[in-house]
Amino acid sequence: MAGATLAEKLISRIAGVDRARAGDHLWCKVDVALLTDPTTPQVGAAMARLGAEKVFDPAKVVIFHDHFVPAKDVKSAGLARASKEFAREHGIEKFFEVGRAGICHVALPETGMVVPGDLVVGADSHTTTHGALGAFATGMGATDMAAVLATGKTWLMVPETIRVDLKGALDKYVCGKDVALALLKELGVRGAIYKALEFGGPGAGDLELADRFTMCNMAVEAGAKAGIFKADEKVLDYVGSRTDREPVVFEPDPDAEYRRCIEMDVSKVEPMVAAPHSPDNVSPASVFSDVAVDQVLIGSCTNGRIEDFRAFAEIMNGRKVHPDVRLIALPGSPSVLEQMIAEGIAASLVQSGGVLGPCTCGPCIGSPPGVLGESEVALFTTNRNFQGRSGARSSRVYLASPAVAAATAITGRITDPRNLAG
Amino acid sequence: MKSVVKMKHEAEERCSNVDRGRALRISGRVIKLGHDVDTDRIIPARYCNSFAQEDLAPHALEDYDPGLANKIRPGDVIVAGENFGCGSSREHAPVALLGAGIRCIVAVSFARIFYRNALNLGLPVLVCEHAFDVFENFEEIVVETGAGKIIKAGTGDVLRARPLSRIAGDLMRAGGLASLVRAMTVPGREPGD
Numbered sequence: 043m044a045g046a047t048l049a050e051k052l053i054s055r056i057a058g059v060d061r062a063r064a065g066d067h068l069w070c071k072v073d074v075a076l077l078t079d080p081t082t083p084q085v086g087a088a089m090a091r092l093g094a095e096k097v098f099d100p101a102k103v104v105i106f107h108d109h110f111v112p113a114k115d116v117k118s119a120g121l122a123r124a125s126k127e128f129a130r131e132h133g134i135e136k137f138f139e140v141g142r143a144g145i146c147h148v149a150l151p152e153t154g155m156v157v158p159g160d161l162v163v164g165a166d167s168h169t170t171t172h173g174a175l176g177a178f179a180t181g182m183g184a185t186d187m188a189a190v191l192a193t194g195k196t197w198l199m200v201p202e203t204i205r206v207d208l209k210g211a212l213d214k215y216v217c218g219k220d221v222a223l224a225l226l227k228e229l230g231v232r233g234a235i236y237k238a239l240e241f242g243g244p245g246a247g248d249l250e251l252a253d254r255f256t257m258c259n260m261a262v263e264a265g266a267k268a269g270i271f272k273a274d275e276k277v278l279d280y281v282g283s284r285t286d287r288e289p290v291v292f293e294p295d296p297d298a299e300y301r302r303c304i305e306m307d308v309s310k311v312e313p314m315v316a317a318p319h320s321p322d323n324v325s326p327a328s329v330f331s332d333v334a335v336d337q338v339l340i341g342s343c344t345n346g347r348i349e350d351f352r353a354f355a356e357i358m359n360g361r362k363v364h365p366d367v368r369l370i371a372l373p374g375s376p377s378v379l380e381q382m383i384a385e386g387i388a389a390s391l392v393q394s395g396g397v398l399g400p401c402t403c404g405p406c407i408g409s410p411p412g413v414l415g416e417s418e419v420a421l422f423t424t425n426r427n428f429q430g431r432s433g434a435r436s437s438r439v440y441l442a443s444p445a446v447a448a449a450t451a452i453t454g455r456i457t458d459p460r461n462l463a464g
Numbered sequence: 465m466k467s468v469v470k471m472k473h474e475a476e477e478r479c480s481n482v483d484r485g486r487a488l489r490i491s492g493r494v495i496k497l498g499h500d501v502d503t504d505r506i507i508p509a510r511y512c513n514s515f516a517q518e519d520l521a522p523h524a525l526e527d528y529d530p531g532l533a534n535k536i537r538p539g540d541v542i543v544a545g546e547n548f549g550c551g552s553s554r555e556h557a558p559v560a561l562l563g564a565g566i567r568c569i570v571a572v573s574f575a576r577i578f579y580r581n582a583l584n585l586g587l588p589v590l591v592c593e594h595a596f597d598v599f600e601n602f603e604e605i606v607v608e609t610g611a612g613k614i615i616k617a618g619t620g621d622v623l624r625a626r627p628l629s630r631i632a633g634d635l636m637r638a639g640g641l642a643s644l645v646r647a648m649t650v651p652g653r654e655p656g657d
């Protein structure tokens with residue numbers, strides 16, 4: 043029998059079987075269940091339909107208020123309130139109200155709840171982010187999540203795996219976002235449907251955790267069920283400083299069977315941009331140098347980490363935001379914001395003429411601050427640019443890295459950061 | 465080179481987990497949509513401040529084609545291309561389509577979270593490689609889930625859909641996960657036991 047992929051090894055553990063094989067349907071035990079403000083009440087309603095009264099284990103459930111908060115309208119306020127009541131009713135202590143909450147996929151790893159080997163399920167498609175910690179992490183809808191909260195289990199089809207072998211080191215002003223976009227250009231938005239993306243190879247260990255989170259975050263943009271890195275020393279240090287829970291570290295077998303193998307020399311990746319209205323509509327940033335923008339957003343679960351704001355600040359370097367541009371900066375979590383304050387990044391952002399907003403999803407999901415008006419053009423560091431997602435149906439969103447976002451905020455046109463550096 | 469769909473089908477064929485239960489028969493008109501219809505175009509994020517079907521349904525497919533929701537009649541069947549429902553995990557997407565009157569979706573392929581969400585709500589979703597090339601907008605269509613038959617009512621031509629997995633067949637017949645779980649609930653028994 044051929045060897046096992048990382049996904050097969052992880053699912054073997056969480057399903058309690060000797061050898062999970064791609065195509066098997068297995069019931070799996072959930073280690074962490076993640077919810078957010080708009081989905082918690084929907085999950086609660088689905089639990090009522092299931093006839094479930096209790097949450098299987100309140101300590102394994104975490105709720106972040108990040109999507110439509112601080113409330114964008116009366117209905118959103120109602121959802122957030124119902125979410126808070128759900129947390130109280132079920133004794134969920136890891137309930138984070140806006141102000142204490144970050145964007146779920148930035149803030150969850152910070153809590154130390156996720157360790158390598160875990161099954162993390164989230165009522166949010168970008169739950170794939172947590173695969174950067176060597177966990178199997180995937181998104182689901184409200185009814186599936188209700189069944190998880192009722193039973194502590196979910197069924198999964200063991201995915202086939204696409205192996206992405208990374209080599210080389212990232213150039214200056216290039217980051218995990220550019221690698222993710224370059225990979226989407228190669229795979230397309232359907233390239234990994236039902237599959238796991240397994241990142242490895244000599245270049246994987248050199249990547250910072252922030253880059254790995256971004257790449258696993260965007261795995262779902264190719265349709266993937268999970269994006270996974272092997273847990274290495276960097277992961278074990280990160281997790282070990284936050285929890286006493288024992289990690290379970292897996293490696294893929296050398297003779298593992300992959301559906302497809304892709305080699306990527308990341309040293310050749312340049313700053314990339316995805317044009318409207320699809321995250322796989324990708325070309326080098328320099329192609330878009332005549333696109334003028336009305337708004338730039340730095341933040342989101344894709345690029346709202348301190349490393350992202352450092353990269354952004356390095357390019358800004360005291361320069362002003364272009365007179366025709368609104369710059370919106372939304373830190374990924376309160377600890378990211380605190381660090382930005384400590385390092386002077388928050389002050390310089392405001393001095394450059396940007397808006398520093400709450401640690402929430404914001405216009406990524408068409409929520410304030412920064413909803414796009416008719417025909418407006420924007421450059422976001424988010425993960426998807428579907429039509430109408432961030433405001434008016436006629437608005438257009440380009441996706442890029444924090445460095446491209448900074449260069450674009452300065453010039454008012456989509457700009458390769460290497461043109462402004464040094 | 466093999467298409468993604470073919471590769472997926474091969475993967476699915478390897479699992480013997482095929483539905484053998486009673487078929488559902490759905491007949492209606494075709495609402496034809498394209499490839500990569502994402503959840504934001506099925507139900508824009510700006511309306512996800514509610515999960516009530518009556519709030520969502522009027523805005524179904526609004527950013528795909530602003531007038532479309534008004535043209536959908538109860539019983540209609542969506543015929544779409546690849547990767548239907550890509551993007552968000554929002555269950556609002558199948559809820560909105562159900563509320564608008566859609567009773568079945570036939571696509572070349574589905575994004576996986578949407579596929580599960582639809583089944584969990586009892587909305588039949590079938591994978592068929594050819595329907596997308598064969599059906600026109602508003603044509604009459606008959607779908608039989610069990611055998612995976614898709615019939616062009618005008619000509620009587622029959623296309624084959626992928627057989628359903630056993631779990632998918634059970635979910636469709638039960639009308640969704642909630643009913644299925646309630647029906648399955650035996651004290652002391654857990655799913656998977």
Ligand code: SF4
Binds near residue numbers: 146342402425
């Ligand atoms: S930042 Fe955007 S993509 Fe990420 S969780 Fe929030 S809404 Fe979803």
